[in-house]
Amino acid sequence: GGAMTDPKGDRSKGPSEQDDPDLFTRIVDSDEKGVYVSGAKAHQTGCINSHWIILMPTIRLTQNDKEYAIVGAIPADVKGLTYIYGRQSCDTRVMEGGGDIDLGNAKFGGQEAMMILDRVFIPWDKLFMNGEFEFASMLVERFTCYHRRSYVCKTGLGDVLIGAAATIADYNGVPNVSHIKDKIIEMTHLNETIFAAGIASSHQGHKMKSGVYLNDDMLAQVCKHNVTRFPYEISRLAQDIAGGLMVTLPSEKDFRHPEAGPMLKKYLVGRKGVDVENRMR
Numbered sequence: 697g698g699a700m701t702d703p704k705g706d707r708s709k710g711p712s713e714q715d716d717p718d719l720f721t722r723i724v725d726s727d728e729k730g731v732y733v734s735g736a737k738a739h740q741t742g743c744i745n746s747h748w749i750i751l752m753p754t755i756r757l758t759q760n761d762k763e764y765a766i767v768g769a770i771p772a773d774v775k776g777l778t779y780i781y782g783r784q785s786c787d788t789r790v791m792e793g794g795g796d797i798d799l800g801n802a803k804f805g806g807q808e809a810m811m812i813l814d815r816v817f818i819p820w821d822k823l824f825m826n827g828e829f830e831f832a833s834m835l836v837e838r839f840t841c842y843h844r845r846s847y848v849c850k851t852g853l854g855d856v857l858i859g860a861a862a863t864i865a866d867y868n869g870v871p872n873v874s875h876i877k878d879k880i881i882e883m884t885h886l887n888e889t890i891f892a893a894g895i896a897s898s899h900q901g902h903k904m905k906s907g908v909y910l911n912d913d914m915l916a917q918v919c920k921h922n923v924t925r926f927p928y929e930i931s932r933l934a935q936d937i938a939g940g941l942m943v944t945l946p947s948e949k950d951f952r953h954p955e956a957g958p959m960l961k962k963y964l965v966g967r968k969g970v971d972v973e974n975r976m977r
Contacts, residue, residue: 697746697772699737699811700839702754712760721751721813722763723826730819731826733766737811744779744809746772751818753836757829765832767825768818776816782808789947797948797977841913844920848894854887854930861934867975868939869967879933886926893919951976 702711702720711720721735733751743749749770757765770777784807789798825831862880865871893915900912935942941964950956951973961972 697740697743697749698752698839698843699740699743699749700752700754700836701738701740703736703738704754710755710758710761711764712758720754720761720764721766723766724763724815730817731766731768731823732815732817733768733813734815735813737813739808740811741806741808743772743811744781744807748772749777749811751813752839753825753832755836756833759829761832762827762829765825765827765829766823767835769822769824770816770818774816776814778812778814780810780812782810792947792949797951797973837913838910840920841911841916845894845897845911845916847920847923848891850923850927851887851891851894854883854890854927857930857934858883858887861937864938864975867966867970876937879937883930883933886922886930890919890922890926893922945976948976 699721705714705716705719711717711722714720718735721733721737723731724734725732737743737751749772750767751770752767753765792798825835858880861883862871865873865876865880870876897911897915897919900915901909902912903909946956946960951960964972964975966972966975
């Protein structure tokens with residue numbers, strides 16, 4: 697897990713200027729074996745199922761921020777590390793039981809957590825930056841260059857959503873209606889534009905002195921900006937195609953109910969030949 701994002705507190709102030717020094721992760725003590733760090737890392741996607749966590753600075757640092765200039769590796773179950781699990785909009789349905797329609801990706805769903813570090817120990821051989829504040833900006837820029845290019849993965853989700861939108865249009869009996877076609881074309885255009893920026897960033901990569909390749913920075917930023925805009929428009933178009941049922945559909949528990957279930961099967965039909973449960977899914 698790449699733990700870069702700190703809570704940051706007052707964004708107009710740097711790490712050493714905060715009223716609470718723990719709002720940015722920092723070295724609080726050291727001995728002959730290594731250093732001890734405290735602070736927090738927010739929005740940590742996938743940290744729960746990582747084996748190791750790499751702690752990194754999150755912004756440009758100054759001479760006054762030397763104690764915050766830290767890069768180090770810690771085991772995900774290290775002493776002093778607490779995870780506070782994030783919430784997602786539909787997570788209570790997981791607890792209702794009754795099947796799997798409402799669960800989405802039931803086995804491998806995404807998750808995020810807040811990581812709280814209380815005097816977490818890092819041995820010297822797992823410490824890769826220790827006060828070299830002048831390199832923090834370069835580290836952040838290079839990390840985000842790789843990371844923002846990697847957002848091209850969102851186009852795989854886009855492919856699934858476009859396919860689902862086309863399928864529900866067919867279930868509703870309107871696959872050949874012109875405005876439905878136009879929306880699916882626009883969804884595809886936006887999705888492939890994200891993909892194109894990510895692939896172009898890699899194609900324009902260059903070899904650095906170390907032998908490592910770095911993808912094109914500008915196109916990586918373009919990829920990220922596309923991802924902050926286009927998936928929301930793709931989702932809006934999918935909702936247009938699916939109709940209001942996408943957000944008002946009763947739960948699977950209702951669908952399996954002995955009295956409510958038959959009524960839902962009667963009134964939630966689409967075109968002839970389409971199974972109601974498939975339409976719900």
